[in-house]
Amino acid sequence: MRFVRSAAVAAVLVAAGSAAPALAQGQSPTTDAIRARGQLICAVAPSTAGFSLPDSRGVWRGIDVDYCRAVAAAILGDPNKVRFVPSTTVQRFPMLQSGEVDMLVRSTTWTLAREASLGFLFAGINYYDGQGFMVKKASGVTSARQLNGATVCVQPGTTTELNMTDYFRANNIRFTPVVIENVEELRNAFIAGRCDAYTNDSSSLASFRATQANAEDYVLLPEIISKEPLGPVVRKGDDRFFDIVRWTSFAMLTAEEFGITQANVDSFATNTNPDIQRFMGRTGDLGKMMGLDNDWAVKVIKAVGNFGEVWDRNITPLGVPRGINNLWTKGGLHYAPPIR
């Protein structure tokens, strides 16, 4: 039996959820499509400060946005060649499955089911997060254990829903979920008192609080009830594109480790450290191995900076400390395998 291998066939099979025939080494229908249209299409959250939110001039800003821009810089040499598609928590997965977007960077938690059953691969972790609860200070509640009988606002299609159910069941706490897909509506419901608590990734709660005029009226409760490793997601079946997204993420971490920044990256061109020469694309032909220019990592750092710079620009203003999101060399969890 002969298999017809074409990008179109592969795309249809992926969309249909069937196993696509393996692509030959180096083939990448997603990368080809991005080059042909001159643009990466990235699904993001519509309005979460620090993650993805258009600024007053309509320019998208945030850590998730920067991950999309970094991939555009690696493939197209230009971080502005991205179309950002806002998606709700429910819409995000069908959007990626259908091929409407090339990748998804949307505070999305890496789980077994999302890889094994939805047909995705997580290409890295850009934020080690955990789920928390926010209440109004005036409620006097200081612990999630005091939420017995509470109504809790939550978004559908999230890891958040199941974590909350598990946590309250384990702690014998009765609660009523108020499930709202649109995040603005959900935040307004919480502000208006339609729910006693709002549960989400603690980063998102920090983002909500930081953007309220009366931020001190809201408190994040001390319990963090889950692990939420958030990162960029791609469809299974295009290993080359997966490589590019994954190593773009590692390049940002590696640059921070080497002290390479957006401002000083050019000055490393003549550095004699062999690891830095490979990173800069002077030796090793590593970019070529992924079908990119050898200075792909330089383009990434020029576009968005190293991971620490991306964090400082987007997350530090929310008042969230680096903590476990530091590099492994500074007691954190971010660790990139060698670029060699």
Ligand SMILES: N[C@@H](CCC(=O)N[C@@H](CS)C(=O)NCC(=O)O)C(=O)O
């Ligand atoms: N990480 C969880 C939760 C995702 C989630 O709810 N993200 C929130 C927090 S950043 C969000 O994007 N809300 C904004 C929106 O839905 O527009 C998941 O992957 O299911």
